[in-house]
Amino acid sequence: MIDIRNITKSFGDRQVLAGISGTFKPGDTSLIIGGSGTGKSVLLKCMIGLIKPDSGEVLYDNRNFLSGDINEQKAIRREMGVLFQGSALFDSKTVLENVRFPLDMLTDQSESEKLDRAQECLKRVGLDKATDRMPSEISGGMKKRVGIARAIVLNPKYLFCDEPNSGLDPLTSIKIDQLISEITDEFKITTIVITHDMNSMMEIGEKIMFLYQGHKLWEGNSNTITQSDVKELNEFIYANKLLREAEK
Ligand SMILES: Nc1ncnc2c1ncn2[C@@H]1O[C@H](COP(=O)(O)OP(=O)(O)OP(=O)(O)O)[C@@H](O)[C@H]1O
Structure with missing residues (x-):
């Protein structure tokens, strides 16, 4: 289980994360979604220790990653797997x-x-x-x-995937999503995927967090995402649908 509490981050006078909280459970493939520049990658980097947030806490199974002792931090890092954008x-x-x-x-x-x-x-x-x-x-x-x-x-106990579908055709994307989801379930990993792929949201979104300009505006799953009354989320979904239509 990963718990993030009130994470904030600014670069200069620009606030990129404005107090994000949430819980991610083992065996779930959780998605962080949102438009370009909304802070998804910065949040992920704060969670894995590549960026230090200005305030807030990240707890890995109740162990404090940001203010715990150095050996505990190392032990937590050892339990993380990361799939970087572009595979690296x-x-x-x-x-x-x-x-x-x-x-x-x-x-x-x-x-x-x-x-x-x-x-x-x-x-x-x-x-x-x-x-x-x-x-x-x-x-x-x-x-x-x-x-x-x-x-x-x-x-790993925790798996982070940054845009695993970037550069892939829709069919291959679905297969990669399914693989991540199956492995998550099989080994009871706590998995967090950053994506703006609509297919992924509908297929594997056991938990979905929507970011907008550094704020968490909505949280739900693939069954509830189309019923939200959050204007910014509906616009994001609509823009995605248009993009998919245009790609056909
Ligand atoms: N190291 C940095 N220094 C200054 N600004 C940064 C830094 N990293 C990210 N930013 C800014 O923070 C904002 C959020 O960036 P982030 O990469 O998290 O967006 P994103 O939601 O992942 O977008 P995308 O989907 O396009 O990857 C952007 O405006 C970006 O320019």
């Missing part, structure tokens, strides 16, 4: 080496243990036959799968 694979490493990388960096497992675990994760994402390929030789959807395998290789 190492171009000079094979698929298998990319997935093995966190094990090389953060564990003292034997070579065979690391190999087994990396292969197991690649199998889980359906890429066990692509282990020796280079990132330049695989499709965008496969790269995302490698990114997911790498994000789960250390068995």
Whole structure:
């Protein structure tokens, strides 16, 4: 369970997060949605420790990530998996080496243990036959799968995905969403996905938080999102629908 409490962040005199609170549960794929520049990525970065908020708390299973002691912070970091936008694979490493990388960096497992675990994760994402390929030789959807395998290789309790569908066609996007959702459910991970993809919202939004100009304006799920009376959310959904129509 992740609890965020009253997170604020400004850059100069521009307030980007104006006091965001919320709870994210294990086994749920929770979405943070909103238009461009509304603070989604900054919020995610505050949660994983890449940006220090001006105020507020982030609790990982009741452990205070921002003001806890350094060893506790390290332990929490070790329990996080992150799928970055664009997958962020190492171009000079094979698929298998990319997935093995966190094990090389953060564990003292034997070579065979690391190999087994990396292969197991690649199998889980359906890429066990692509282990020796280079990132330049695989499709965008496969790269995302490698990114997911790498994000789960250390068995995370918390998984963060920043725009996992960016650059993918609608069908591949749905498959990636389903994979994230299945893995979340299977391993009871607390997963947070940043997206502005309408399909994702309808397919995997067990909990959805809508940000608008640094404020949380609405919270609900894929069943309640179309019934909201929040004008800004309805406009966001409408704009998304128009975009989808235009893409057809
Ligand atoms: N390091 C920074 N320094 C100054 N301003 C920043 C910094 N990081 C983000 N911002 C600003 O904070 C605002 C929110 O940015 P953020 O990246 O969180 O938006 P977003 O909702 O994720 O948008 P998008 O969907 O386009 O990625 C933007 O106006 C951005 O320019």
